[in-house]
Amino acid sequence: MTTRKKAPSLGDWDRQYLWHPFTQMQEWEREEPIIIERGKGPYLIDTEGRAYLDGTSSIWVNVHGHRHPVLDRALDQQRNRIAHSTLLGLSNPPAIRLARELIGVAPKGLTRVFYSDDGSTAVEVALKMAVQYWQQRRPKAGPKNRFLHLNLAYHGDTIGAVSVGNIDLFHARFRPLLFATESADPPYCYRCPLSLTYPSCRLACLEPIEQILRERGPELAGFVIEPLIQAAAGMITQPAGYLKRVRELCTKYEVLLIADEVATGFGRTGQMFACEREGVTPDLMALSKGLTGGYLPLAATLTTEDIYRAFLGKYEEFKTFFHGHSDTGNPLGCAVALAKLEIFRTDRTLAKLKPKIRSLSRLLKPLRRLPHVGEIRQQGFMVGIELVRDRGTREAYPLEARIGQQVAQEARKRGLLLRPLGHIMVLMPPLSVDLRTLTRMVDILSRSIAAVTRHD
Numbered sequence: 001m002t003t004r005k006k007a008p009s010l011g012d013w014d015r016q017y018l019w020h021p022f023t024q025m026q027e028w029e030r031e032e033p034i035i036i037e038r039g040k041g042p043y044l045i046d047t048e049g050r051a052y053l054d055g056t057s058s059i060w061v062n063v064h065g066h067r068h069p070v071l072d073r074a075l076d077q078q079r080n081r082i083a084h085s086t087l088l089g090l091s092n093p094p095a096i097r098l099a100r101e102l103i104g105v106a107p108k109g110l111t112r113v114f115y116s117d118d119g120s121t122a123v124e125v126a127l128k129m130a131v132q133y134w135q136q137r138r139p140k141a142g143p144k145n146r147f148l149h150l151n152l153a154y155h156g157d158t159i160g161a162v163s164v165g166n167i168d169l170f171h172a173r174f175r176p177l178l179f180a181t182e183s184a185d186p187p188y189c190y191r192c193p194l195s196l197t198y199p200s201c202r203l204a205c206l207e208p209i210e211q212i213l214r215e216r217g218p219e220l221a222g223f224v225i226e227p228l229i230q231a232a233a234g235m236i237t238q239p240a241g242y243l244k245r246v247r248e249l250c251t252k253y254e255v256l257l258i259a260d261e262v263a264t265g266f267g268r269t270g271q272m273f274a275c276e277r278e279g280v281t282p283d284l285m286a287l288s289k290g291l292t293g294g295y296l297p298l299a300a301t302l303t304t305e306d307i308y309r310a311f312l313g314k315y316e317e318f319k320t321f322f323h324g325h326s327d328t329g330n331p332l333g334c335a336v337a338l339a340k341l342e343i344f345r346t347d348r349t350l351a352k353l354k355p356k357i358r359s360l361s362r363l364l365k366p367l368r369r370l371p372h373v374g375e376i377r378q379q380g381f382m383v384g385i386e387l388v389r390d391r392g393t394r395e396a397y398p399l400e401a402r403i404g405q406q407v408a409q410e411a412r413k414r415g416l417l418l419r420p421l422g423h424i425m426v427l428m429p430p431l432s433v434d435l436r437t438l439t440r441m442v443d444i445l446s447r448s449i450a451a452v453t454r455h456d
């Protein structure tokens with residue numbers, strides 16, 4: 001009797017051919033992967049037809065829900081014209097229109113848009129622009145080419161972005177490749193490095209920052225910061241007034257403020273851009289993720305007229321910004337991004353978001369009663385729930401306990417997909433989610449935390 005060999009499945013091919021990012025593949029190879037085939041609104045649907053709630057907006061990218069008809073249409077219409085041409089020596093209508101629209105919604109004072117491909121490259125562009133800006137603005141002054149950033153910062157995975165980052169688990173191995181930077185502690189109030197309490201601390205954590213700016217200002221090209229919330233650091237929220245003060249200090253010590261709004265941009269914190277909350281205009285602003293809401297990779301670095309003008313001159317002065325990517329200003333991505341901004345207007349996304357943010361706070365409140373919830377941090381629609389082994393001492397779970405991963409596994413069984421940051425559970429629903437679905441997401445998260453930590 002002959003036995004028929006089972007045909008390989010997509011899961012088999014995944015394990016045989018794919019290498020997944022931020023993933024221990026030895027473990028991955030032992031598991032059956034969830035293979036997402038379709039999406040609708042806040043749902044991801046796998047090849048088995050199972051629907052999951054997209055609890056992290058597909059890694060903080062999705063804005064208006066999956067398969068939005070306006071975005072689908074914009075993509076189709078542009079595809080019928082052209083998929084790609086270059087911005088090197090040419091222009092294209094969606095790239096022009098999108099630049100104009102972005103400047104229209106950006107903090108006042110930002111006037112120019114430089115396109116790239118993803119969050120990391122948007123940050124790289126900002127770093128390179130800052131260094132070249134000072135060379136050309138003050139050619140006779142000494143080198144002004146170092147950067148200040150916060151500890152635990154994450155600005156992407158390319159070498160420049162990693163240099164201004166500081167998450168050991170991700171970055172330590174690459175230290176030999178990185179350039180030297182200055183760094184300061186973030187306002188991680190739950191674990192205050194100065195052992196102070198907000199607001200009586202009066203933002204004392206800004207003093208070491210001012211000291212660095214005072215002493216090293218002449219060498220510093222820029223201060224790179226995620227405004228309002230350091231996302232990958234564990235959703236570390238900044239107290240009110242922090243960002244505004246950072247802006248004032250950067251101005252005082254003549255250091256460019258580089259706002260990395262890759263995660264916070266496009267409504268995620270409740271306004272179009274996080275900087276708006278504190279009335280701040282950065283000198284450079286990096287955008288990606290929500291720019292197309294995941295339809296296509298696209299990024300932009302926005303800057304001021306002052307910076308732009310420092311790059312003007314005769315060709316032979318070589319003040320040109322010699323940087324660009326093959327897909328820069330890709331018309332398909334720009335057409336979708338334009339349509340996405342139109343949805344913000346026509347659907348009044350930001351106005352509708354306000355009560356949803358309040359509902360989310362209300363829904364999260366009962367989770368404080370769970371004995372292993374140390375702190376719940378929320379900035380608009382960005383939530384981090386820090387799980388601790390001991391709430392009294394705030395003792396953290398060790399990485400090996402994989403507490404976050406365990407909770408995510410439980411949530412998955414209940415129909416919610418999450419991607420924790422170690423022991424910090426992240427919830428970042430698409431802005432379009434309705435109250436019923438939001439309630440379900442929080443309920444599943446709560447029950448999953450309770451199920452995993454019950455016996456600790």
Ligand SMILES: Cc1ncc(COP(=O)(O)O)c(C=O)c1O
Pocket residue numbers: 118119120121123154155156157226231232260261262263264288289
């Ligand atoms: C604040 C911030 N900056 C930059 C990046 C890098 O973006 P990308 O993964 O698109 O390169 C991320 C990604 O999570 C981010 O959160």
